[in-house]
Amino acid sequence: MDLYSKLSNCVEDLSATFAARMSQYEEDLKNASGEASHKTVASLAKDFIDFKSLVWKALSSLKSQMEWLVVGLDRHEMASRGKVLLLHGLSEGKDADPGAVFLGILSERLKMKEVTLKDITACHRLGSNLSKPRPLLVRFESRIVRNEVWRNKTKLKGSGLSFSEFLTKPRHEVFMNARKHFGIHKCWTSEGKIVIQVTGGMRRKIESASEYRELVAQFPVPESSVAPSKSVPEKRTRKPAK
Secondary structure, three states, rough: OHHHHHHHHHHHHHHHHHHHHHHHHHHHHOOOOOOOOOOHHHHHHHHHHHHHHHHHHHHHHHHHHHHHHHHHHHHHHHOOOOOOEEOOOOOOOOOHHHHHHHHHHHEEEEEEEEOHHHHHEEEEEEOOOOOOOOOOOEEEEOHHHHHHHOOHHHHHOOOOEEEEEOOOOHHHHHHHHHHHOHHHHHEEEEEOOOEEOHHHHOEEEOOOOHHHHHHHHHHOOHHOOOOOOOOOOOOOOHHHHH
């Protein structure tokens, strides 16, 4: 059974449970007269508290399952972008062919002359904001070529150009928040996952906002923001003259 079916069944079960409990509770209220005994009122109050607790637990469970569903959809979307890279910082020319320009960069800067137009299935600008050069989206024919280009991205250092993975919107937001909290140089992406270097040089890979919140709760103060403690020089006492 897939995640969507499980979630649908869970919602139906919760709806049936809530409807039955509410009907029973309403019936008990109708049967309780204005001169109901203290014992009856106390029993109804207890039933209400129990039902309220059940509702909150059910909503919490439903929220978790919704998050799992969103993560599942996000993973599916990220998988469809596995052969895509974004090239940033490339100026736009009206008559320039994006594919030819991109192959020129691969040949001249990355020394990958073996890559041809046959290795690229799509190459176009992303977005409509013309105030600055738009990223160039490149979809490769195979992940092998894509990964080889990604491994050689450091050769663009100092050129004003840079590669990035085509993250989904939720992952991009998590990535930007992680860079703010942990530092730009301690956050990067790999195979669509966000890699964060935390205290002690450990690396954590996350995919969702919930995982990011858990990581921030575990490391509320990044290592880089902790000021190094200054050693206090030992005071020397002067010996009395004899």
